[in-house]
Amino acid sequence: xxxxxxxxxxxxxxxxxxxxxxxxxxxxxxxxxxxxxxxxxxxxxxxxxxxxxxxxxxxxxxxxxxxxxxxxxxxxxxxxxxxxxxxxxxxxxxxxxxxxxxxxxxxxxxxxxxxxxxxxxxxxxxxxxxxxxxxxxxxxxxxxxxxxxxxxxxxxxxxxxxxxxxxxxxxxxxxxxxxxxxxxxxxxxxxxxxxxxxxxxxxxxxxxxxxxxxxxxxxxxxxxxxxxxxxxxxxxx
Amino acid sequence: xxxxxxxxxxxxxxxxxxxxxxxxxxxxxxxxxxxxxxxxxxxxxxxxxxxxxxxxxxxxxxxxxxxxxxxxxxxxxxxxxxxxxxxxxxxxxxxxxxxxxxxxxxxxxxxxxxxxxxxxxxxxxxxxxxxxxxxxxxxxxxxxxxxxxxxxxxxxxxxxxxxxxxxxxxxxxxxxxxxxxxxxxxxxxxxxxxxxxxxxxxxxxxxxxxxxxxxxxxxxxxxxxxxxxxxxxxxxxxxxxxxxxxxxxxxxxxxxxxxxxxxxxxxxxxxxxxxxxxxxxxxxxxxxxxxxxxxxxxxxxxxxxxxxxxxxxxxxxxxxxxxxxxxxxxxxxxxxxxxxxxxxxxxxxxxxxxxxxxxxxxxxxxxxxxxxxxxxxxxxxxxxxxxxxxxxxxxxxxxxxxxxxxxxxxxxxxxxxxxxxxxxxxxxxxx
Numbered sequence: 001x002x003x004x005x006x007x008x009x010x011x012x013x014x015x016x017x018x019x020x021x022x023x024x025x026x027x028x029x030x031x032x033x034x035x036x037x038x039x040x041x042x043x044x045x046x047x048x049x050x051x052x053x054x055x056x057x058x059x060x061x062x063x064x065x066x067x068x069x070x071x072x073x074x075x076x077x078x079x080x081x082x083x084x085x086x087x088x089x090x091x092x093x094x095x096x097x098x099x100x101x102x103x104x105x106x107x108x109x110x111x112x113x114x115x116x117x118x119x120x121x122x123x124x125x126x127x128x129x130x131x132x133x134x135x136x137x138x139x140x141x142x143x144x145x146x147x148x149x150x151x152x153x154x155x156x157x158x159x160x161x162x163x164x165x166x167x168x169x170x171x172x173x174x175x176x177x178x179x180x181x182x183x184x185x186x187x188x189x190x191x192x193x194x195x196x197x198x199x200x201x202x203x204x205x206x207x208x209x210x211x212x213x214x215x216x217x218x219x220x221x222x223x224x225x226x227x228x229x230x231x232x233x234x235x236x237x
Numbered sequence: 238x239x240x241x242x243x244x245x246x247x248x249x250x251x252x253x254x255x256x257x258x259x260x261x262x263x264x265x266x267x268x269x270x271x272x273x274x275x276x277x278x279x280x281x282x283x284x285x286x287x288x289x290x291x292x293x294x295x296x297x298x299x300x301x302x303x304x305x306x307x308x309x310x311x312x313x314x315x316x317x318x319x320x321x322x323x324x325x326x327x328x329x330x331x332x333x334x335x336x337x338x339x340x341x342x343x344x345x346x347x348x349x350x351x352x353x354x355x356x357x358x359x360x361x362x363x364x365x366x367x368x369x370x371x372x373x374x375x376x377x378x379x380x381x382x383x384x385x386x387x388x389x390x391x392x393x394x395x396x397x398x399x400x401x402x403x404x405x406x407x408x409x410x411x412x413x414x415x416x417x418x419x420x421x422x423x424x425x426x427x428x429x430x431x432x433x434x435x436x437x438x439x440x441x442x443x444x445x446x447x448x449x450x451x452x453x454x455x456x457x458x459x460x461x462x463x464x465x466x467x468x469x470x471x472x473x474x475x476x477x478x479x480x481x482x483x484x485x486x487x488x489x490x491x492x493x494x495x496x497x498x499x500x501x502x503x504x505x506x507x508x509x510x511x512x513x514x515x516x517x518x519x520x521x522x523x524x525x526x527x528x529x530x531x532x533x534x535x536x537x538x539x540x541x542x543x544x545x546x547x548x549x550x551x552x553x554x555x556x557x558x559x560x561x562x563x564x565x566x567x568x569x570x571x572x573x574x575x576x577x578x579x580x581x582x583x584x585x586x587x588x589x590x591x592x593x594x595x596x597x598x599x600x601x602x603x604x605x606x607x608x609x610x611x612x613x614x615x616x617x618x619x620x621x622x623x624x625x626x627x628x629x630x631x632x633x634x635x636x637x638x639x640x641x642x643x644x645x646x647x648x649x650x651x652x653x654x655x656x657x658x659x660x661x662x663x664x665x666x667x668x
Contacts, residue, residue: 030385
């Protein structure tokens with residue numbers, strides 16, 4: 001864990017402010033994890049009431065987002081952080097933005113559940129999307145763990161996991177197309193599930209982003225548009 | 238060795254040394270030079286011995302004692318004795334610490350020690366297994382950074398040490414945990430988490446079983462009671478001889494179907510914990526209509542007075558609340574003689590409101606009161622069954638009140654009557 005640099009400021013206040021925004025981001029992460037979990041459960045169990053509560057609770061996530069942004073602005077303005085402190089504040093700002101978007105995607109999935117109550121839950125397609133959702137949930141959890149521990153190796157693993165998510169998404173798409181070709185009347189319903197799958201796949205991408213901010217904070221290197229191979233060569237070789 | 242002998246030996250050694258030097262000096266007529274040289278040699282030897290001592294004390298346990306004689310020998314033996322004792326003590330302590338760590342890591346429950354600011358100080362093996370903590374990395378990390386459940390943050394902030402939290406393990410929503418906090422030392426907290434996945438599964442199986450059995454009994458019961466009714470109507474069969482058995486059969490099947498209905502209601506109440514409806518309930522109207530209903534059912538019931546001093550409404554499920562009032566009233570009627578009196582009260586006290594049912598009937602002995610809300614618990618088995626109770630009424634009342642953030646309090650004195658008080662919190666009340 002690379003938090004030693006959080007401890008040697010002369011100003012105790014500054015230390016605790018940096019610690020505080022870090023904890024707040026992770027608290028927001030917990031909220032978003034819960035939202036995603038409930039969205040996936042509501043998808044699996046066809047629970048409209050649950051889905052509606054997810055849609056409603058998104059405002060809590062948004063409130064967190066604004067609160068953390070405000071605090072980061074204050075730190076930037078009052079403390080003018082440099083080096084790793086600056087990287088931490090930047091990583092926090094970006095992670096918050098990504099978490100807020102993940103919250104929005106979870107809301108989108110929940111909205112789909114609340115709207116399309118006549119969805120055929122027995123279909124194979126449905127089980128696949130729920131499975132995709134569980135995988136994404138796991139990935140978000142690991143990305144946030146990597147952020148808490150500032151663990152570069154774990155972050156690289158999360159980036160690697162995105163490949164599985166992408167292939168799972170592709171297979172959902174292929175299957176959806178099959179359904180639509182066989183039975184054109186199912187197109188509206190299948191389109192909804194495709195949008196849900198798309199949202200989940202986007203959450204996977206945002207988890208990658210969060211992991212990349214971890215690498216940025218610890219190593220001071222921006223790896224956002226590098227390939228997985230490049231990242232591995234750089235930090236593991 | 239006696240410390241005195243060391244000193245004496247050393248003293249005689251110096252005396253002999255000086256005498257020898259004196260004698261040699263007297264022979265060669267250089268007394269002072271020889272004595273000086275002797276003393277110089279003595280000092281040098283002492284310096285050399287001191288250096289050896291310094292080297293030896295760096296690790297006094299295992300090295301041989303280099304000098305056994307004189308003052309130095311004395312010091313050596315003392316130091317080595319202290320070192321030996323120290324080593325034994327260290328060995329004992331290490332064994333103790335090892336045993337302690339082994340026993341805590343053998344604990345099946347996760348234990349995490351947190352400091353005043355919520356950072357992890359220490360945790361056992363089960364904590365890394367159940368909570369996913371990593372032994373080398375996570376000491377010093379704020380616990381909530383890794384255990385991010387929103388309810389967990391509330392729970393730790395509340396620091397209510399008598400409370401427990403049921404939650405899911407981080408990163409594994411299949412695994413259910415029961416978490417408890419205990420304060421210790423200097424503002425530190427011990428967090429204990431137990432894996433209750435299996436226990437919850439058993440509980441669910443039990444509930445499902447009861448619900449399924451009740452459901453399966455419903456259809457045969459309907460058939461049986463239907464035929465009994467037919468038989469009672471049939472004039473050819475309903476002779477003098479069969480009238481009483483048929484009556485009893487009708488009564489008992491009716492009672493059985495009431496029990497089945499109550500069991501099903503309880504199962505429903507248990508299964509949906511927080512998804513009840515949010516009607517605005519006119520409690521005063523509900524009390525009056527329930528009282529009227531009971532009056533209209535039978536003639537020999539005691540008087541029921543409604544005293545309504547609150548105009549508040551309650552947010553909740555109207556059907557369920559009606560069942561609370563009816564159950565409490567039926568209980569009161571069953572345990573109060575026909576010339577007694579029953580009061581139903583709806584009143585405010587500060588932000589809370591109270592729904593009370595009082596009677597001046599036979600009362601309940603104190604040893605029964607805590608167990609009254611258990612299923613099928615009966616104070617006097619024969620009597621309440623005669624009156625057609627199912628034994629589930631108060632259990633249902635308790636569950637419904639839990640759903641409405643309320644509490645049931647029972648006060649009673651043998652021979653003087655009973656009070657059943659439902660307390661509702663401000664969050665559920667509307668002016």
